[in-house]
Amino acid sequence: MFIYLCKKISMPNNTRIYCLAWSSEQGWIGLGGDDGLLKVLKLESGKTKGITAPANLSMNQTLEGHTGKVQVITWNEQHQKFTTSDQNGLIIVWTMYKGNWYEEMINNRNKSVVKGMAWDSEGKRICIVYEDGAVIVGSVDGNRIWGKELKGLTLTGVQWSPDGRYLVFSLRNGEVHLYDNQGNFFMKLSIQCFPSLVITGIPVVSMAWYDGRNGYVENNCPCFAILYQTGQLQLMRNQNDEDPVILDTGISAVNCSWNHNGSVLAIVGSSVFPEDNKETNVVIFYSLYGEHIRTMKIPGRIITTVVWEGTSLRIALAVDSFIYFAIIRPDYKWAYFSKTLVFSHSSKSGTEITFWDTNNNEVHNKQVKFLYAINAYKEHCAIAFKTEDTNEQYMIHVCNSIGITVDSKSIDIEPLWVSINTTQVFCASKDHFMIWHFMTPKSHSTLGITGRHRRERLYHIDDTPSGVAEVIQDLDKTYQPNVNMQATSDPICCIAVSDKILVIGRESGSLQRYSLPQVALVQRFTLPVRPKTIAVNCDSTRIAVIDISGVLTSVDMESSVNNNKLERRDVWAIQWASDNPDLLAIMEKTRMYVIRGSEPEEPIQSSGYICSFKDLEIRTVLLDDIMANPDVLTIEDHILDLEVKSLRDTRQLLEKVGINEATAFIEQNPHPRLWHLLAEAAVKKLDIKTAETAFVHCSDYPGLQLIKRLNNITNDQIKKAQVAAYFGDFNEAEKLYLDADRRDLAVSLRERLGDWFRVIQLMKMGSGGSDSQLQYAWNSIGDFFSDRNNW
The missing domain is CATH 2.130.10.10 (YVTN repeat-like/Quinoprotein amine dehydrogenase)
Incomplete structure (x- = not known):
C-alpha cells in the first residue's frame, strides 16, 4: 500500500x-x-x-x-x-x-x-x-x-x-x-x-x-x-x-x-x-x-x-x-496473463477470485477461505491460499486462463509471497522459501522430467545453498537434506523470479540472488532501506526495487552496483518491458513514466495498475473501479492501452513530416515496433529501399518476401495492390487490380481468400476465366452451403 x-x-x-x-x-x-x-x-x-x-x-x-x-x-x-x-x-x-x-x-x-x-x-x-x-x-x-x-x-x-x-x-x-x-x-x-x-x-x-x-x-x-x-x-x-x-x-x-x-x-x-x-x-x-x-x-x-x-x-x-x-x-491481489485479468475481492461468503478473459469478455469465478497471494507468468498463474478443512493446510494451485486448476500442491510453510516462472512456483514465508516444479498437460508429454525435479525443495533463508544437494539426490534417491527450521532474525519481505534467477529481499535491506534451475546462492548486496517490491527485467541482467518509502532504485546484476542516476520517489508500481531489457514503466503518484536506461520520457496521466508492457504499448487496468463493482466488467471502462512517447512521436513524424526524418529518429531510438511502423509507411509509399532496411531491422521475413515480389513488378498500380493485400485491405487491393485492368489478379486474390461469391461476380464482369475455374468456384459455393446444412 x-x-x-x-x-x-x-x-x-x-x-x-x-x-x-x-x-x-x-x-x-x-x-x-x-x-x-x-x-x-x-x-x-x-x-x-x-x-x-x-x-x-x-x-x-x-x-x-x-x-x-x-x-x-x-x-x-x-x-x-x-x-x-x-x-x-x-x-x-x-x-x-x-x-x-x-x-x-x-x-x-x-x-x-x-x-x-x-x-x-x-x-x-x-x-x-x-x-x-x-x-x-x-x-x-x-x-x-x-x-x-x-x-x-x-x-x-x-x-x-x-x-x-x-x-x-x-x-x-x-x-x-x-x-x-x-x-x-x-x-x-x-x-x-x-x-x-x-x-x-x-x-x-x-x-x-x-x-x-x-x-x-x-x-x-x-x-x-x-x-x-x-x-x-x-x-x-x-x-x-x-x-x-x-x-x-x-x-x-x-x-x-x-x-x-x-x-x-x-x-x-x-x-x-x-x-x-x-x-x-x-x-x-x-x-x-x-x-x-x-x-x-x-x-x-x-x-x-x-x-x-x-x-x-x-x-x-x-x-x-x-x-x-x-x-x-492499495496492494490488490491480482495478476495478468494470456489477456486474462485475475483478481480477488471480498464477498459476503468469503474471498472470491475472478478470472476475466479480456479478449472474449468471459468471466469465471472460484472461492477460497483466505488468499495469500497471486502471481502469473505467460500461460499460468499461481494462487496461494489456506484451505477450509480442520487442518487448515496451505495450498498452491496453478491455474490456466479460465480458472481451471492444472496442478496443485499442499505445503507446510505459510505462503506469504508467491512467484512463478515457466516451469516452477516459488513461495516464501518469513523464514523459508520453497521451489516446486509444476506439471501442465503440455509438460506431461515432455521427456526428461525426473522425480527429483518434480519434488519440492525447501530452503532456510539463512542457509547458503550451492546446488550440491541436488546432485546428491540424483545419485541417491533416498537422500533428504536437513533444513534449518529456526526462526531468522532477518525475515523475508519480498521475492521476484525469472527463468534464470531468484531474488529475495530481507527486512534489513539485504538482497540475495540465486541461480536457477540449480538453486545456488551466487550474490548478496545491501540496500539502505527495506525493499517492498522487486522486479527482474526480461534478460535477468537488472532488477528494479521499490523500498518501503516509495523510492525506486535499479541494481545491475552483474556488477551489483546501484544505478544512482535512476532514483525516483513516490513510486508505487513497476513493470519491465517483456521485449526490451532497458525499458521500465513506473507509476509515480498519478503519473506513468517510461524510463529508457535511466532517462524518463514525458509522463502520462494515469492511476491504472500496469498489466503488461510489450511492443512499446502499456496495458493498464483500473482496479479501483473494478473493486468498486466487480460484477460489472467491461473492456471499454476498465482497460486502458497507452503508447510510449517514442511510438507516438514516430506516428506523428510519419504522418506529418516524412520518411527520412522518421528514419533518423528510429535509428536513435531503435525498437522492432518502430521499424515495423517505418516499413509499413515506406512500403505504402513504394520506398522499397527504406522498407527493405526496416523489415530487416524488425526481422520480418514475410515483409522481405513482399519486397522481393515488388522488385519483380514494374507497374506501380499493381505494386500498391500487392501492398494493400499484404496489410489486409483486400477491397482496396481488388479495386487497384481492376483499375490496372488485371481482373485475373483480382480473381486470384479472392480465390486465395475463399470468397467464392465474389469470384463468380468478378468472372461475370467480362470474358476471362476458364470453364474449370468457374466450375470449381460453383462447387466451392455448394460446399459452403453444404457445410451449413443449407440444402
Whole structure:
C-alpha cells in the first residue's frame, strides 16, 4: 500500500477541528470544531477516466446550531442523516432537504457532555453515552427506546456489535463493558494488550467494530479494535475472543478507523522519532492481524482523528485547523496473463477470485477461505491460499486462463509471497522459501522430467545453498537434506523470479540472488532501506526495487552496483518491458513514466495498475473501479492501452513530416515496433529501399518476401495492390487490380481468400476465366452451403 498527501483545506479564523465523519454511501464529510464550527463538505464525484486524483469541493455548507466545541459526529447511511453533539451536551439531528442540510431534531440533557454516539448497522437505532454514565438508545424517528444510568462509571465511547444484539462501552479506567441491546450488563471484556494483564487506569481513546457490510477477508477474522491512549491495541474476532491479536503501536494514540472492508486499520497519534527529536504526528496502517503496513508522518501540531472514504482510496485527517486528504494506492491481489485479468475481492461468503478473459469478455469465478497471494507468468498463474478443512493446510494451485486448476500442491510453510516462472512456483514465508516444479498437460508429454525435479525443495533463508544437494539426490534417491527450521532474525519481505534467477529481499535491506534451475546462492548486496517490491527485467541482467518509502532504485546484476542516476520517489508500481531489457514503466503518484536506461520520457496521466508492457504499448487496468463493482466488467471502462512517447512521436513524424526524418529518429531510438511502423509507411509509399532496411531491422521475413515480389513488378498500380493485400485491405487491393485492368489478379486474390461469391461476380464482369475455374468456384459455393446444412 502506498499513500501520499494530496490536498489541504483550512478552516476560517484558524478554528481547530475536533471530529470528522465521512459518509461511505454519499461522500459527504461532516466536520466539527471550536466555537460551534460545523460544516458539511463534499468532493466532486466526476473524475477523469483512469485518474485517482484530488478533487475540488462541490459542497461547503456551514451549519448553525451549536455554540460550544463540536466533539462527536456520526452518520446514518441508510436514512441520509447525521447527528452532532457539542461540549454542552446539545445533540442535533440533521437531514437533507432540497440539496441542503437542516435541523430535524434537537435534544439537550444539560447535565453532562456526550462522549460517544453510534448508529446500529441497519440505521434504525442510535446509542448516546454521556461522560457521567448516562446511556440513551433512541429510534431513527426520534423516539426514546430506553435509557439507563450506569452509576459510578465514566464512559468514553460506544459501539454496536455488527448484529445489533450488543452494545460495548469503553471506560476512562480502561475497562470495556458489554451490555445487551436492552441495557442489561453482560460481562467485562478480557483486555490482554498490557504486559501485566492489569489495566492501570489508561483510558480507551477509540473503539472500531467493522460491521461486515462489504464482506470479510476471512471467516472469523479480527474486526473489533480497542485502542488505548498509550498505543496498546487489541484486535478481537468477537466479544468472546480469548486469543485476540495484541500489539503496541509505540505512539500516543488518539483515534482509529477501519477501511471499507475491514482489512486495514488506520491509527493516528503522535510519537518522537530519533531523526526529528520532536513530537511528530503520524498515521499508521495495520492489517487485520496486526501486521504493520505503512507509517506516514503528518505535518502540524495536534492530530485528532482519521476517517476513510467509502471506497478506501482516500483518508481525511484532522490536524489543528486543517483537513489533510491523502490518496491510497492499495496492494490488490491480482495478476495478468494470456489477456486474462485475475483478481480477488471480498464477498459476503468469503474471498472470491475472478478470472476475466479480456479478449472474449468471459468471466469465471472460484472461492477460497483466505488468499495469500497471486502471481502469473505467460500461460499460468499461481494462487496461494489456506484451505477450509480442520487442518487448515496451505495450498498452491496453478491455474490456466479460465480458472481451471492444472496442478496443485499442499505445503507446510505459510505462503506469504508467491512467484512463478515457466516451469516452477516459488513461495516464501518469513523464514523459508520453497521451489516446486509444476506439471501442465503440455509438460506431461515432455521427456526428461525426473522425480527429483518434480519434488519440492525447501530452503532456510539463512542457509547458503550451492546446488550440491541436488546432485546428491540424483545419485541417491533416498537422500533428504536437513533444513534449518529456526526462526531468522532477518525475515523475508519480498521475492521476484525469472527463468534464470531468484531474488529475495530481507527486512534489513539485504538482497540475495540465486541461480536457477540449480538453486545456488551466487550474490548478496545491501540496500539502505527495506525493499517492498522487486522486479527482474526480461534478460535477468537488472532488477528494479521499490523500498518501503516509495523510492525506486535499479541494481545491475552483474556488477551489483546501484544505478544512482535512476532514483525516483513516490513510486508505487513497476513493470519491465517483456521485449526490451532497458525499458521500465513506473507509476509515480498519478503519473506513468517510461524510463529508457535511466532517462524518463514525458509522463502520462494515469492511476491504472500496469498489466503488461510489450511492443512499446502499456496495458493498464483500473482496479479501483473494478473493486468498486466487480460484477460489472467491461473492456471499454476498465482497460486502458497507452503508447510510449517514442511510438507516438514516430506516428506523428510519419504522418506529418516524412520518411527520412522518421528514419533518423528510429535509428536513435531503435525498437522492432518502430521499424515495423517505418516499413509499413515506406512500403505504402513504394520506398522499397527504406522498407527493405526496416523489415530487416524488425526481422520480418514475410515483409522481405513482399519486397522481393515488388522488385519483380514494374507497374506501380499493381505494386500498391500487392501492398494493400499484404496489410489486409483486400477491397482496396481488388479495386487497384481492376483499375490496372488485371481482373485475373483480382480473381486470384479472392480465390486465395475463399470468397467464392465474389469470384463468380468478378468472372461475370467480362470474358476471362476458364470453364474449370468457374466450375470449381460453383462447387466451392455448394460446399459452403453444404457445410451449413443449407440444402
